[in-house]
Amino acid sequence: MDSQTVLIIGGGVAGMEAARQLRLLGCEPVIVEKSDHLGGHVAGWHKLFPDMLSASSLIERMSESLDGITVYLKTQVASMNRLKDGFSVMLTNGTGLLCRAVLIASGFRLFEASRKEEYGYGVYDRVITNSDLEYWFNTGEDDRIPDNLSNIAFVHCVGSRDLKAGNPQCSKVCCMTAVKQAIEMKERFPDAEIWCFYMDLRLFGKKYEDFYINAQRDYGVHFVRGRVSEVSEDIDGRVILKAEDTLAGRQVKLKADLLVLMAGMLCNEDTAGLASMVRAEVDSDGFLRSRDNIFRINESSRPGIFFAGACTGTKTVPETVAEARAAALDIRNYLNGND
């Protein structure tokens, strides 16, 4: 097969950037995206830390760079068969194609907050998620967010670091998202008190600590070290949170007008299916298993199958973009016969 076609599964930031790079490297990328738009989760965010870059302008810019590249929206892979030196693929829209390599860039899935029943998402009126809040920043539409807010609570680690929720891993980006969103809420509601309930603050990236310092110094955000154990609804519709302030060693309660749950990142629901289709492996954390997690994150254990982005674990946007570029280079080398 002398085809230069590379199938990219998933048109999020990872798939888009890999497609752009692959074309620059002389390949013919084809993106298959199951939703009706490109950009993945980032298309739903408002401003991206740490630069507070507009997410929609980033996605717009990235989409423009794909001009001329074949993109199938609302499409998935129906079947895929390994040939001697490539793959024969059938898509759900009836298109068939032959390709030499496949890049899986299927991303993550947000933890369904309603599964942590003790926090009342979907039951109480004033409980939303980090993702809902981004949507509200973008559209201003959400009946659960009242016009006047005196106390806003953020609960970290919802569906992360939690064996009961089936996910012992840390989702990595949500501490930073909480601090970012706390600041954005304080800007909109300067008179409101903002409370972040955390177990550990994991602010590991470039300039992240600056956000923490700003949140404390310039915005007066309160940080309480303790995990919220339960939430109940008061007769006036507000919610009452119970936690231990573990530094003071005392039980605390907070009546809040709005509760924001920092839902974690889990492996995408399609991961297992995609993996079995190409006989790649799923790792113990539910994400796709790379050849190793230090030097060959972009490679699967199968020749011709590559990974990029949050399908192998939680990633930030810059990490995802860097991986997409690395994967494009790995694929180019693979097609050239250089390992």
Add this chain to the structure above:
Amino acid sequence: MIDFGFGLSRSSAVRLDEVDLTLYRKLEKLEPGVRTCMSCGSCTATCTAGPWSGMSVRKVILDLQRERASAEGHGEVRKMLSACMLCGKCSMVCPRGINTRHLILSLCRIYEEKK
């Protein structure tokens, strides 16, 4: 000797290298989950007995790990334990899946033996 009206009190600092972990080691054997506690405070927050009695599984564990229990003749830890109703709510909320109810029972058994 002249009485200046104050005495030298013992430093309250814990000497980590000198901590007596005998009790904690016994508990570890009976309930190995104790090692994975991350001091999140969920157990304390949800405990019905907590606000009135000071019961806190988190503090019990930490006191054993830091020997505060033995230094004070276990008074405080025992007082906390005596307030527990063994309702098991704390086990339900522990994000590390520790069987805290079994932990409390095991510790009570260790104290029984010591008597």
